[in-house]
Amino acid sequence: MSNAKENLNATKTRLIAISNAAPEVMRNFSQISKVASSNGSFSSAQKELIASAISVAIGCEDCILYHVNAAQRHGADENALIEVLEVAIEMGGGPAVMYASKALEAFRSLT
Amino acid sequence: MSNAKENLNATKTRLIAISNAAPEVMRNFSQISKVASSNGSFSSAQKELIASAISVAIGCEDCILYHVNAAQRHGADENALIEVLEVAIEMGGGPAVMYASKALEAFRSLT
Amino acid sequence: MSNAKENLNATKTRLIAISNAAPEVMRNFSQISKVASSNGSFSSAQKELIASAISVAIGCEDCILYHVNAAQRHGADENALIEVLEVAIEMGGGPAVMYASKALEAFRSLT
């Protein structure tokens, strides 16, 4: 996680490979992602923060990097990130504390 | 889930029992819940919806009932619920579809 | 689980409701399911058994009912089910034993 940018790039390279290997599944998955992060009652930035909170709660490090970065690109600020991390900690206890600390580190090093 | 109100009441009765059995741990947990669902960048209703989405992603049925109900009491509407369920489905695939359908059913039967 | 048919029907009713509530996400998810269970190196029946094994490993009871039923409709026999349940137990220990026993019960009562 200390090399957030490098790890994020490696993740994106792998995503291209799996998209080429399973094109129809991945095309539909991308469409789900697009709909799930579109502006609505929640903004795109907020939705990417929700995806970040879920990533923390389930302990998926690549997901944390990916969605924290996406939230940031949509304009999310650190206060809003911290709020969703607090919900994740409520819902995930000690392990969520560990992954929330990685999400915060990723947010700060990807700025 | 078809008896959402009854199950929610049974859950709340159990929560009283565990709070009496482990008072110090539960007092601190309640404080975390209170902070995590306070108004901020996200409203309390939105934060309870985020907790609902995490509940769906991890498949905790009592949590779904509890947080969907709390979101509703804070004024969340069905459109906002559906948006967070879409994020949960993006992050949880088929099992999240199953639990999202229970969250929607709970929301409608608890109204 | 003792009322497998009834529970499966309730699940399918809920799936219709979530499909109406989140049509675009669910249309793409259905397409993923369709591709993921199409005939290939593995038959459709085998792929639904793999989905059953994953359902057991992650402890999603609605998913167990749904995919065991789908495997059965595609012609899977009990011996093949038991083999994938053994892999699920290898990968999930005691909890997988519990859910594998529910998958077996569902398979037998849905026949």
Add this chain to the structure above:
Amino acid sequence: MSNAKENLNATKTRLIAISNAAPEVMRNFSQISKVASSNGSFSSAQKELIASAISVAIGCEDCILYHVNAAQRHGADENALIEVLEVAIEMGGGPAVMYASKALEAFRSLT
């Protein structure tokens, strides 16, 4: 969970069925269980409480019933149960609170 004895009996019936269906896997699994719950630095009762705490942390209701019952049969008292439930809540947050409350209810109704 309100019918703990009935649910535990149904679980045990299913365990017999899966043991007959997958005899070699289940024989080895039973041996693991036997070794893992034998007296050592921790007593058998304590080890079944540890299995109960893990069951709570991962949200497996049948496992909760099974291991809480086994702990009780080995002589575990409620204070010791509550202590491991506190560790489970530390490690599992809100969902663990829900399942811990079920473990406590099971312990009391199975006495």
Add this chain to the structure above:
Amino acid sequence: MSNAKENLNATKTRLIAISNAAPEVMRNFSQISKVASSNGSFSSAQKELIASAISVAIGCEDCILYHVNAAQRHGADENALIEVLEVAIEMGGGPAVMYASKALEAFRSLT
């Protein structure tokens, strides 16, 4: 994951250490693994692919390396791997996409 061979070797070294530390539990676990991956309705290669799919769905990176490697040694080809990864993505959403991409990378770099 970029150093799949190195990581796999480190995993195997750790497995020897835990096998020496907990010999009876590990002997029975190895027996379960042997039975669960024996030829039957599914071939050994297919069963290791199923274990790989479960590993992806639950996000265990060492398991991905171990079972993808075992599948490969039993003669699994990439098309069959991709099919089980599609089922894993159906059952695990975004996080499964991330881990599936690691399984694919491992398969290619371990060849």
Add this chain to the structure above:
Amino acid sequence: MSNAKENLNATKTRLIAISNAAPEVMRNFSQISKVASSNGSFSSAQKELIASAISVAIGCEDCILYHVNAAQRHGADENALIEVLEVAIEMGGGPAVMYASKALEAFRSLT
């Protein structure tokens, strides 16, 4: 995990950052941890081993490092660690074997 001390230090640095970012949530969480690991029917060392076993069962590597280290500082010996790892393997199958081997490695390299 081969650099257990270094990784543990990085984890502790991140924990300070998240504690500063979410002070009220983290203060209450620390209080839960303190109560959950206090001497009682189980000693503090035993309770940290239980937290280690849960960490193994759910696959949280930072948690493994943190709680194995805490158990060690409270005087836990390797035999007691191995016993809880056996329970974790009973409850978690193959993935727990992988994470148990990391817990053992961490215990030995942090001594």
